[in-house]
Amino acid sequence: MWTCRHCGLEIMFRAVDPEIDEEGCFFLCPGCQARNALVNIGRGGEADPVALAQPPEEPEAEGAS
Numbered sequence: 001m002w003t004c005r006h007c008g009l010e011i012m013f014r015a016v017d018p019e020i021d022e023e024g025c026f027f028l029c030p031g032c033q034a035r036n037a038l039v040n041i042g043r044g045g046e047a048d049p050v051a052l053a054q055p056p057e058e059p060e061a062e063g064a065s
């Protein structure tokens, strides 16, 4: 289950399609349309393909990179 960091909505993994752009992986909350960042925790390769997870709770990123 994903949890929207903006409205708190809990979203089934299969209910959203993770997307990726130049800033990284994310999904859009179906409730409030907010962007929720995802991180790739897979190590790559055939044995451990891409695995997406929500990063630890953190304050809104404001210019932090």
Ligand SMILES: [Zn+2]
Binding pocket: 004, 005, 006, 007, 008, 009, 029, 030, 031, 032, 033, 034
């Ligand atoms: Zn939301």
